[in-house]
Amino acid sequence: MDDRNGWGRNRPEPTGPTLDPPETFAEQANVTDAVDDQPLGEQFERNWPECWERAADLLTWNESYDTVLEDENAPFYEWFTGGELNAAYNCVDRHLEAGRKNHAAIRWEGKQGERETYTYQDLAVAVNEFAAALRDLGVEEDDVVTIYLPMIPELPIAMLACARIGAPHSVVFAGLSADALATRLDAADSEYLVTCDGYYRRGDAFNQKSKADNARLSVEQDVETVVVDRLGDELPHVLGDGESDYHELREAFAGASVEPVSRDAEDMLFLMYTSGTTGDPKGVVHSTGGYLSQVTWTARSVLDIQPEDTYWCAADIGWITGHSYIVYGPLALGTTTVMYEGTPDYPDRDRLWEIIDRNAVDIFYTAPTAIRAFMKWGEEYPQRHDLSSLRLLGTVGEPISPGPWRWYHEHIGNGECPVVDTWWQTETGAILISTLPGVDEMKPGAAGPPLPGIDVTVVDEDGDAVDPGQTGYLTIPRPWPAMARTLYDRDDRFRAEYWDRFSASNAGVWRYFSGDTAAVDEDGYITMLGRVDDVINVASTRLSTMEIEGAIADVDGVAEAAVVGRSGSQGSTQICAYVSAAGDQNPNDALRESILERVETTIGPIATPEAIVFTPELPKTRSGKILRRLLEDIANGEELGDTSALRNPEIVGEIQSEREQP
Numbered sequence: 001m002d003d004r005n006g007w008g009r010n011r012p013e014p015t016g017p018t019l020d021p022p023e024t025f026a027e028q029a030n031v032t033d034a035v036d037d038q039p040l041g042e043q044f045e046r047n048w049p050e051c052w053e054r055a056a057d058l059l060t061w062n063e064s065y066d067t068v069l070e071d072e073n074a075p076f077y078e079w080f081t082g083g084e085l086n087a088a089y090n091c092v093d094r095h096l097e098a099g100r101k102n103h104a105a106i107r108w109e110g111k112q113g114e115r116e117t118y119t120y121q122d123l124a125v126a127v128n129e130f131a132a133a134l135r136d137l138g139v140e141e142d143d144v145v146t147i148y149l150p151m152i153p154e155l156p157i158a159m160l161a162c163a164r165i166g167a168p169h170s171v172v173f174a175g176l177s178a179d180a181l182a183t184r185l186d187a188a189d190s191e192y193l194v195t196c197d198g199y200y201r202r203g204d205a206f207n208q209k210s211k212a213d214n215a216r217l218s219v220e221q222d223v224e225t226v227v228v229d230r231l232g233d234e235l236p237h238v239l240g241d242g243e244s245d246y247h248e249l250r251e252a253f254a255g256a257s258v259e260p261v262s263r264d265a266e267d268m269l270f271l272m273y274t275s276g277t278t279g280d281p282k283g284v285v286h287s288t289g290g291y292l293s294q295v296t297w298t299a300r301s302v303l304d305i306q307p308e309d310t311y312w313c314a315a316d317i318g319w320i321t322g323h324s325y326i327v328y329g330p331l332a333l334g335t336t337t338v339m340y341e342g343t344p345d346y347p348d349r350d351r352l353w354e355i356i357d358r359n360a361v362d363i364f365y366t367a368p369t370a371i372r373a374f375m376k377w378g379e380e381y382p383q384r385h386d387l388s389s390l391r392l393l394g395t396v397g398e399p400i401s402p403g404p405w406r407w408y409h410e411h412i413g414n415g416e417c418p419v420v421d422t423w424w425q426t427e428t429g430a431i432l433i434s435t436l437p438g439v440d441e442m443k444p445g446a447a448g449p450p451l452p453g454i455d456v457t458v459v460d461e462d463g464d465a466v467d468p469g470q471t472g473y474l475t476i477p478r479p480w481p482a483m484a485r486t487l488y489d490r491d492d493r494f495r496a497e498y499w500d501r502f503s504a505s506n507a508g509v510w511r512y513f514s515g516d517t518a519a520v521d522e523d524g525y526i527t528m529l530g531r532v533d534d535v536i537n538v539a540s541t542r543l544s545t546m547e548i549e550g551a552i553a554d555v556d557g558v559a560e561a562a563v564v565g566r567s568g569s570q571g572s573t574q575i576c577a578y579v580s581a582a583g584d585q586n587p588n589d590a591l592r593e594s595i596l597e598r599v600e601t602t603i604g605p606i607a608t609p610e611a612i613v614f615t616p617e618l619p620k621t622r623s624g625k626i627l628r629r630l631l632e633d634i635a636n637g638e639e640l641g642d643t644s645a646l647r648n649p650e651i652v653g654e655i656q657s658e659r660e661q662p
């Protein structure tokens with residue numbers, strides 16, 4: 001792995017004063033330490049890996065497993081082998097059988113103020129009907145169904161319908177471009193797509209189907225497509241060959257019931273594409289048994305979800321956070337999960353607080369990027385509403401510095417709700433590092449200790465554990481149930497990206513490398529410091545700098561581009577692109593526009609650079625390697641080190657004097 005950014009830059013900020021878990025919270029928490037006075041972590045350690053049966057026990061299995069962990073073929077670990085279950089059954093049917101059919105499963109808050117509640121019974125009807133329809137369209141067990149939908153109820157319904165018939169889903173974030181969808185359809189050889197006509201973005205109707213159409217045109221296979229009519233007359237659309245209407249299908253299969261397919265624990269539940277070190281996205285493969293067990297366990301132990309709660313994770317289901325903690329975890333626990341469409345500032349900056357107030361939300365889970373925005377907007381917005389229903393707050397996606405942490409704790413949690421800062425990744429499937437809210441003291445700025453059963457080691461270049469207070473690479477020396485099983489069709493890349501660097505495979509030692517840097521303190525609390533690879537977390541969304549560079553380099557008139565992350569306020573990251581124009585061209589506004597447009601059409605608006613700086617040349621070593629590290633220092637206004645290794649040191653001054661423009 002190219003450690004071009006190094007990890008010397010980031011130093012852990014001192015954490016804030018520690019806070020004990022509030023007593024009133026601890027008294028009611030799902031998970032406490034007190035089993036015969038033995039801390040949970042110790043209980044897990046004494047009995048590892050069998051301790052994970054505790055997670056598997058939260059599910060209903062058709063066939064019980066023989067082996068908890070099968071590690072013969074590491075790093076392709078298997079969990080709960082021999083076991084069989086169905087994820088949709090666990091998230092829907094079993095709650096009906098438990099007499100909770102009229103309990104609200106999903107509360108949906110639409111962009112235009114629409115509201116819908118799906119009880120578990122309603123959800124069962126929808127999932128069965130759509131599962132029947134998918135089968136009728138030809139979907140068979142193990143066929144990958146791509147879902148390209150915004151935050152509307154049909155998204156989780158489609159996911160669960162797939163799970164019911166054993167067809168892995170591959171959800172593509174609705175804001176991604178036609179090109180991005182095509183890449184994912186192609187990579188997974190997916191012949192089925194569920195999408196919609198369009199959706200509202202800041203009040204405007206936005207055409208999704210035309211993006212889906214373009215993607216279908218650019219892949220080789222035929223793609224049977226289901227279209228959800230979200231906008232009605234607002235955006236009329238015509239269905240062509242190989243396209244059917246979601247609502248008509250539901251009607252055609254009204255009242256259908258589809259037996260949930262019994263899946264092996266190791267069968268793929270879904271695929272999720274994410275950014276990696278090279279340009280093309282990686283298809284992270286998640287299992288059925290291990291994934292669902294650990295996601296359900298962490299939803300219960302870390303997010304403290306109880307069946308009678310109204311729980312809200314304000315993420316998008318198009319990313320892993322939404323898969324694990326809007327859909328699978330909360331529904332497996334039989335709680336009410338809120339999903340909302342839109343943005344926190346539309347129609348006004350109190351949208352989220354209004355939703356919490358009206359739904360009496362108990363648990364709220366969001367990202368630091370949102371919290372920084374709330375902070376900037378000011379406390380008057382939350383103050384307009386009664387937030388006293390809240391019991392627990394969570395954050396995920398990026399490091400949260402002590403300032404925003406405290407603001408969240410005080411202004412949203414009234415100084416009373418514990419805050420869990422949860423570290424995990426698309427590849428980990430479930431939360432791995434966090435405090436247990438009823439047990440552990442909180443240190444604002446540090447995510448917390450590894451959860452019971454999880455082993456995390458921060459190591460130096462040679463793989464040796466660093467001393468407390470030192471920074472290093474975050475590695476995980478032991479497998480865990482929800483871990484990615486492989487990258488779709490790319491076992492080799494799976495090993496290369498996550499295992500090769502810190503494993504000694506000859507000696508049978510396997511160690512997962514997260515791509516993150518971190519520091520660990522005397523108490524074993526881990527402070528996350530950011531990525532070392534070509535991945536940047538912008539607005540809590542993971543992007544590949546190389547993918548963005550590739551898009552920019554495709555623009556006519558661009559010779560070369562280098563993209564780096566730059567620190568914004570309160571620990572945010574912004575995308576900064578350094579671009580040299582081809583020939584003697586003078587870079588102009590038209591070129592700038594083309595670049596912005598190209599990034600938007602090849603990846604999506606989330607990847608749009610905050611700043612583009614034109615430079616006659618990029619700084620390069622004598623061997624021609626772009627020195628991104630130096631550009632990162634320039635972007636961050638840091639003092640520059642020795643530039644003598646450069647072939648073109650004179651360029652540094654030029655870049656620094658270049659006035660950047662958005």
Ligand code: WT7
Nearest residue numbers: 396397398399421422423424425426516528542
């Ligand atoms: C990367 C994974 C799975 C959650 C959503 C993002 C960063 C995630 C934290 C946290 C500091 C965090 C890491 C990680 N990250 N949570 N609590 N503190 N950093 O999933 O898109 O796969 O990104 O997000 O850098 O590697 P993802």
